[in-house]
Amino acid sequence: MTRSPRPSTVLFGVALLVLAGCVPDRDDKNDSGTTTIPDTIVIGSTLPLTGTESKTGGRFKQGYELAVELENADGGIDLGGKKVPVRLNLLDDTTDQAKAVNLAQRLITQDKVNFFLGTxxxxxxxxxxxxxxxxxxxxxxxxxxxxxxYAKGFTWVFGTLAPVANLASTEMSWIDQQQAAGKLPKPARVAIVWENTSHGKDFRKGVQDFTAAHSGGYQVVTDESFALDGKDFSAILSRVRAAHADLLMVDAHLPDFITMQRQYLSSDMCSKVLTYGARGTESDARSALGADGVNYILSAVWWNKQLGNAGLNKEFVDTFTAKYGTDPEWYQALGYEAARSLFTAIAQAGTVDKEQVRAKLSALSMDSILPGGTLSYPADKGGQADYPFVVQQNLPDGSSPIIYPADVATGTGVAPNPACKG
Known part of the structure; x- marks a missing residue:
C-alpha cells in the first residue's frame, strides 16, 4: 500500500517551490540591489537549425559556438577579477517568426538568460x-x-550587419568602373529582382538610388519582387529576358538564389553582369549548381577570409578551419563577431547588469575582423554597424577573389561575362 506523505514532508516540498520562485534572476542582484557575480553567464539564442534556412542557421551556430569556446578557453569573461564561463542556450526556431518570438520570450522570462544573441x-x-x-x-x-x-528607436538591439542598401551601391560602384572603362554599355539596361522583404526593399533602394544619381548611365527596365521560398521564377526570368537587361541585380536568400540560378541556367540566359546580392560563393551553391553554374556571379559581402592574413582575421580563420575542417564564410564570421562584441561589452561593464552592458554596447569600438577593422554600433544608425562591403566574383578556376575596393582586392574582376554573345 502506498503511504501518504507526512504533513511535514508536504510543507517542506511547498517551501522548496516557494523558494524556487524567489531565486534571483540572472542579473544576480542581492537584497540590497547590488549585482553579484554569477557562476555562469547564460546567453540565450535561437537559430533556424532545421527547415529551409537550416544550412545558414548551422553556419551562424558555428560562429556563436566558436566564440563561446574561445572565450571559455582561459576561464571565461573577467567580472571584477573573477573568470566566469559562458554557456550558450540555443534553440531551433525553424525560421518561423511566431516560434522565434515565443522561444525568445521563454528564454528571457522563464529561463532567465542574461543576454541574447539574435537569430x-x-x-x-x-x-x-x-x-x-x-x-x-x-x-x-x-x-x-x-x-x-534599427529604425524603430529601440535601444536594446544591436546588429553587426551593415545595411543592405550599401551592399547594392558597392556592387554598382564596381559596375560603374567597368562601364567607365568601356567594358559595359552606356546606358546599361538594369533588371532589379528582389525578395519582398525589408531586406529586398533595401537592396532595391540601393540600386535605384545609385542609378538615379548617375543619370544617363543606367536605365531600369525591370523591377520585380518575389515571395521568399519560391519554387518557380520562370515568369520573372522571362520578363528579364524580354527586357534585354544587361545587368541582372537580384537580392535573394540562399535557397531562392539556388532555385532561381538553376532556372536561369536551364533557360540559357546570360547577363553581362549577374549578382544575387550577398549570395554566390557558398559551397552549397557550387554543390547544387556545379562549378560552371556559378561562374562570374558577383556578390558583395560583410566579410571575406582574404581580408588579411594577420592578427584577428588569421586567428579566426585558422581556429575555425582547425575546428570544423572547412573555411569560414561570412555567415560564421558575423555570428562570431556578434558574440565577441557582446562578450567584450560584458567584460568592459564588469557585471551582468543588463543596463550597464547595454551602455557598453552603445559606446563600443573594438578591433574587428570585419572590413574597416573596427566594429561599433552607432546611435545615429539605430545600433546598426556601418562599414565597407567587399565585392567578390566567382571565377572559372574555382577562386572567388575580392575585386573591389582596390585597397583590399586580391584579384581582378571580369566584365562582361565572356560566355555571353553579343
Whole structure:
C-alpha cells in the first residue's frame, strides 16, 4: 500500500517551490540591489537549425559556438577579477517568426538568460528583436541587415550587419568602373529582382538610388519582387529576358538564389553582369549548381577570409578551419563577431547588469575582423554597424577573389561575362 506523505514532508516540498520562485534572476542582484557575480553567464539564442534556412542557421551556430569556446578557453569573461564561463542556450526556431518570438520570450522570462544573441533572417530578427526591447535585455545579432530593424528607436538591439542598401551601391560602384572603362554599355539596361522583404526593399533602394544619381548611365527596365521560398521564377526570368537587361541585380536568400540560378541556367540566359546580392560563393551553391553554374556571379559581402592574413582575421580563420575542417564564410564570421562584441561589452561593464552592458554596447569600438577593422554600433544608425562591403566574383578556376575596393582586392574582376554573345 502506498503511504501518504507526512504533513511535514508536504510543507517542506511547498517551501522548496516557494523558494524556487524567489531565486534571483540572472542579473544576480542581492537584497540590497547590488549585482553579484554569477557562476555562469547564460546567453540565450535561437537559430533556424532545421527547415529551409537550416544550412545558414548551422553556419551562424558555428560562429556563436566558436566564440563561446574561445572565450571559455582561459576561464571565461573577467567580472571584477573573477573568470566566469559562458554557456550558450540555443534553440531551433525553424525560421518561423511566431516560434522565434515565443522561444525568445521563454528564454528571457522563464529561463532567465542574461543576454541574447539574435537569430538569422531579417523578418525573423525584426519580430524577435521586439521581445528583447520589451524585456530590456541586450540583443546582438549577426543575421538581420534591413534598416527597418534599427529604425524603430529601440535601444536594446544591436546588429553587426551593415545595411543592405550599401551592399547594392558597392556592387554598382564596381559596375560603374567597368562601364567607365568601356567594358559595359552606356546606358546599361538594369533588371532589379528582389525578395519582398525589408531586406529586398533595401537592396532595391540601393540600386535605384545609385542609378538615379548617375543619370544617363543606367536605365531600369525591370523591377520585380518575389515571395521568399519560391519554387518557380520562370515568369520573372522571362520578363528579364524580354527586357534585354544587361545587368541582372537580384537580392535573394540562399535557397531562392539556388532555385532561381538553376532556372536561369536551364533557360540559357546570360547577363553581362549577374549578382544575387550577398549570395554566390557558398559551397552549397557550387554543390547544387556545379562549378560552371556559378561562374562570374558577383556578390558583395560583410566579410571575406582574404581580408588579411594577420592578427584577428588569421586567428579566426585558422581556429575555425582547425575546428570544423572547412573555411569560414561570412555567415560564421558575423555570428562570431556578434558574440565577441557582446562578450567584450560584458567584460568592459564588469557585471551582468543588463543596463550597464547595454551602455557598453552603445559606446563600443573594438578591433574587428570585419572590413574597416573596427566594429561599433552607432546611435545615429539605430545600433546598426556601418562599414565597407567587399565585392567578390566567382571565377572559372574555382577562386572567388575580392575585386573591389582596390585597397583590399586580391584579384581582378571580369566584365562582361565572356560566355555571353553579343
Amino acid at each position: 538569422y533572417s531579417t523578418a525573423v530578427v525584426e519580430a524577435q528583436s521586439t521581445v528583447a526591447e520589451q524585456n530590456k535585455i541586450p540583443y546582438v545579432n549577426g543575421g538581420g541587415a534591413a534598416t527597418s530593424i
